[in-house]
Amino acid sequence: MKVSFPHMGNAYIALSALLSNLGAEVIVPPRPTRKTIEMGALHAPEFVCLPFKVNLGDNFQALSMGADTLAMVSGTWACRFGYYGRVQHQILRDAGYEFDSILLGRDGVGAVYNKFADTVDGNLALGWLRAYRSFGAKARAVDALESKAREIRPFERDAGATTAALSNSLSLVHDSGSVKATGSALDHGLELMDAVDVERKDEPLHIAVLGEIYAVLEPALNFDIERRLGDMGVMAHPVMTVYKWLFRPLKTDPSILFEERRARKVTRPYIAYVLGGEEHQTIAGTIDAARKGYDGVIHVFPFTCMPESVCRAILPQIEREYDIPVLNLCLDEHASPTGVETRLEAFTDLLRQRRRKKPRKPA
Numbered sequence: 001m002k003v004s005f006p007h008m009g010n011a012y013i014a015l016s017a018l019l020s021n022l023g024a025e026v027i028v029p030p031r032p033t034r035k036t037i038e039m040g041a042l043h044a045p046e047f048v049c050l051p052f053k054v055n056l057g058d059n060f061q062a063l064s065m066g067a068d069t070l071a072m073v074s075g076t077w078a079c080r081f082g083y084y085g086r087v088q089h090q091i092l093r094d095a096g097y098e099f100d101s102i103l104l105g106r107d108g109v110g111a112v113y114n115k116f117a118d119t120v121d122g123n124l125a126l127g128w129l130r131a132y133r134s135f136g137a138k139a140r141a142v143d144a145l146e147s148k149a150r151e152i153r154p155f156e157r158d159a160g161a162t163t164a165a166l167s168n169s170l171s172l173v174h175d176s177g178s179v180k181a182t183g184s185a186l187d188h189g190l191e192l193m194d195a196v197d198v199e200r201k202d203e204p205l206h207i208a209v210l211g212e213i214y215a216v217l218e219p220a221l222n223f224d225i226e227r228r229l230g231d232m233g234v235m236a237h238p239v240m241t242v243y244k245w246l247f248r249p250l251k252t253d254p255s256i257l258f259e260e261r262r263a264r265k266v267t268r269p270y271i272a273y274v275l276g277g278e279e280h281q282t283i284a285g286t287i288d289a290a291r292k293g294y295d296g297v298i299h300v301f302p303f304t305c306m307p308e309s310v311c312r313a314i315l316p317q318i319e320r321e322y323d324i325p326v327l328n329l330c331l332d333e334h335a336s337p338t339g340v341e342t343r344l345e346a347f348t349d350l351l352r353q354r355r356r357k358k359p360r361k362p363a
């Protein structure tokens, strides 16, 4: 089985570990580029949200690299994500590709479990256990490394040193085999990060980055907003991470469940319903950012995203009530890195002026 899946940030590291431990050959498509987006946009319905187009482009690349099985999450959300897998796979079949689908959520747990009966090395249950442990270890390692990079990047002396150290560290984790080897790779990666030459300066601006999950986590879509902010000397605080996204549906991490329940409670006065996206994290994250004394919030979302368009209409009220500036970045396939960079520069300039008039009060 040559299996592939679309990209979302560095989630491919944990997902590759899961599938390779189940005996599948994993085909990881190249990181999304403008070409990927154009390929997806060419075949996708015009007004579908941008992540659909990028994912579709990833799938085209994976099939052209020899993948014979495509995996995707599927379900019945209020937003379009629940239909992504089914519609994308139909578009690919209409384009002439033949492949097998794994639609997590639609196929049922038993069907997905047994799909690997012929590929797994030895006992199937033990294979799944091994795969789950490796998946969890790598997802946690990616989270720890990304978090470390966010902490040091605003202070680096040599521009790009943190990004290079992060990239090397992630490769170490990706290439590690056993759970023990992943632990050693993480330790080594953290040492590489600690070796980055830093200069402690004034307290940097603190900005929460939140919104639609794919727009927050996928650098190809958001023009690497986290790195850009770090390069500007700003400490970015993404509300969602790869680890949280991967483990949220599994419901095995109590801290994620608790955080989600709390976010829903905080959001209730503004949104009484579940819209199927990250609306609770967006509203609660903005309120939390104000309470923690952050300087501002960047709300990033794809054009035509239903849950985040609802949040977009609510955020001005929260901005006023909690006195926290919010920059809304709405992205589609026509967005440009220069446009995003210019808006980030203008926003951070405003926040610095505001900080001078009103010094930060950390929570």
Ligand code: SF4
Pocket (backbone or CB within 6 Å): 049, 050, 051, 079, 080, 081, 212, 213, 214, 276, 277, 278, 302, 304, 305, 306, 307, 308
């Ligand atoms: S959350 Fe928004 S962008 Fe993401 S799938 Fe749903 S509608 Fe599309």
